[in-house]
Every structure is written in structure tokens, then in C-alpha cells.
Amino acid sequence: MYEAYASSYTIFLKNWQVKRKIALEMLEQHLQSSLSEQTQVSVLSVGPGPGEFDKQLIDFLQQYVAEGQALKYVVVEPNHIHRQIFEATMQSAGVSGVHFEMHPTSIEDFQTNEKFDCIHYTHSIYHMPGQERRLILESLNRLKDGGVLVITLDTEEAVIFTLITKYAEVVGNDQYWQEGSSQMMESKKLREIIDDIGLSYKFESYPEYLDVSACFEQNSEEGKVLMDFLFQANLRDASPELNQQLLSLVDKVAIEQNGRKMLYLPAGTFVMPKQ
Numbered sequence: 001m002y003e004a005y006a007s008s009y010t011i012f013l014k015n016w017q018v019k020r021k022i023a024l025e026m027l028e029q030h031l032q033s034s035l036s037e038q039t040q041v042s043v044l045s046v047g048p049g050p051g052e053f054d055k056q057l058i059d060f061l062q063q064y065v066a067e068g069q070a071l072k073y074v075v076v077e078p079n080h081i082h083r084q085i086f087e088a089t090m091q092s093a094g095v096s097g098v099h100f101e102m103h104p105t106s107i108e109d110f111q112t113n114e115k116f117d118c119i120h121y122t123h124s125i126y127h128m129p130g131q132e133r134r135l136i137l138e139s140l141n142r143l144k145d146g147g148v149l150v151i152t153l154d155t156e157e158a159v160i161f162t163l164i165t166k167y168a169e170v171v172g173n174d175q176y177w178q179e180g181s182s183q184m185m186e187s188k189k190l191r192e193i194i195d196d197i198g199l200s201y202k203f204e205s206y207p208e209y210l211d212v213s214a215c216f217e218q219n220s221e222e223g224k225v226l227m228d229f230l231f232q233a234n235l236r237d238a239s240p241e242l243n244q245q246l247l248s249l250v251d252k253v254a255i256e257q258n259g260r261k262m263l264y265l266p267a268g269t270f271v272m273p274k275q
């Protein structure tokens, strides 16, 4: 299961036009002043996957970490393949001078008394249905004074949610959504939770796209992997009719850009200071 998810996520990342910089810019406005006071700057990354965003975050933080200050980067990632790829990503990026700590566990089971300057959930909160409120409160408790919690996720306008909902209708599966969530988490629902807790925050949303052209190429392995990812299902043994029906759903929500078929997957970032 972990292997399958990791390899499909690699294909997803390859086709995803993701704008990681916006979360970094939002963070910059917040952290610039607070980091200089620390002897050790520490970050907790929840569900880093292959570590593409983390690589950029570390690069960004190293600009602000002064001589004599240490940078500690704590990772909570239950998928062993993702942990391996994460290590390889950091190695090939030549990251040095960072003290990494890897926890092979889920965030729900992670325990620490450590306090962090930054905790981020970057496109990982979908995997913790029903736990969001508790995890936000727990994360705020794990921040140092001046620290910040950053959560990035798709907005409700992302067409992947339409596809997943349609898939549940097509296959008639009422049990499709995991227990504790009536739907996958998106930014509007997360905002309701954050507002309900009464937290102050900054939020920015921005367009991102996924190139799904491969789904329309006959016998494309990449296309098959993308279809599985889009519908969060294993369609290998599904009938050709079902596959065709699902492909026409993708076609309906796709838009054409420079001859490519693209899905609109806007994302949003919440930045919540410790309060």
C-alpha cells in the first residue's frame, strides 16, 4: 500500500504545476523577526512525502539562520518509501548543516515535549479525517512563542473533489468516505474549524494545475497511475466501461492549455501564529 501510494504520488508531482513559493512568502512575513532570537530554529514537518517543499523551506530558512544558530528539522512520515525518498532528496540537494530527526509514525501517534518555530502540514491534512481540530490545537501548543502553524491544502474549487464525489456515485459506494469525515478536507471546511476555535490567521489562495494529458493516451502507464490517484481508487481491475466512464468525467472537468489537458486544483495556505 505504501509502495503504491509513493509511486503514484511521484507521477502526480511530475505533472503538478505547484506554487510552493507562496507559502514561503507568507511564512517570511511572519518568521523574519522571530527567528533571530532563537539559538536553535526548529521545524516540524507533518507528512513531507518526498520532501520537495521541505527542500525549498530549508533553503529559505538557511537565509535567516545566523552563524551560531542551529537548524533542526523534525519529520513525521509514516510511509517508509517517502522517508527514503525524503533522505535522497536532501542528499541530492546537498543540504548540509541541518540536524534531521525522522519519526516513522503518524502524527496522531507522535509524542514530543519539544517546541517548534514552525509546524507545517503541506497537503497532508487530507489524511487525518476527523482529527483536524485536535491536531491544530495540539500543534499550537507545540509552538514556541512567536512560532507559526502553516497548513496548505486544496480549496473546495479543486476539481479532484468533484471527481471523487462522482466516482462514489458511479460505483454506488456510500462507505467511500472514511469514517469521521463526510468528505475530504478542503480549505473552506478547514476555515470553518479554525473560525470555530476562534483563531486569527492569514489565508491566501492561488491557482494550481495538474496535467492529465497522459490519461487520454492509450495504454499509458503514467495515465493509469494518474487515474488511480484522481479517483483515489485502484482501477486496474475495473471494467473497460467503467474506465471509459471515468475518463469522460475527467474530460468534462479538464480545460485545454497549450494543447494539454489540465485540471484546475487551486490551493490555499493558512498561516496561524501562536496565540
Ligand SMILES: C[S@@+](CC[C@H](N)C(=O)[O-])C[C@H]1O[C@@H](n2cnc3c(N)ncnc32)[C@H](O)[C@@H]1O
Binding pocket: 009, 046, 047, 048, 049, 050, 051, 052, 053, 076, 077, 078, 079, 082, 105, 106, 107, 108, 122, 123, 124, 127, 128
Ligand atoms: C499528498 S502527500 C504530501 C507530501 C508533501 N508534503 C507535498 O506537499 O508534496 C501526503 C503525505 O502525508 C503522509 N501522511 C499520511 N497520513 C499521515 C499521518 N497520519 N501523519 C503524518 N503523515 C501522514 C503521507 O504518507 C504522504 O507522504
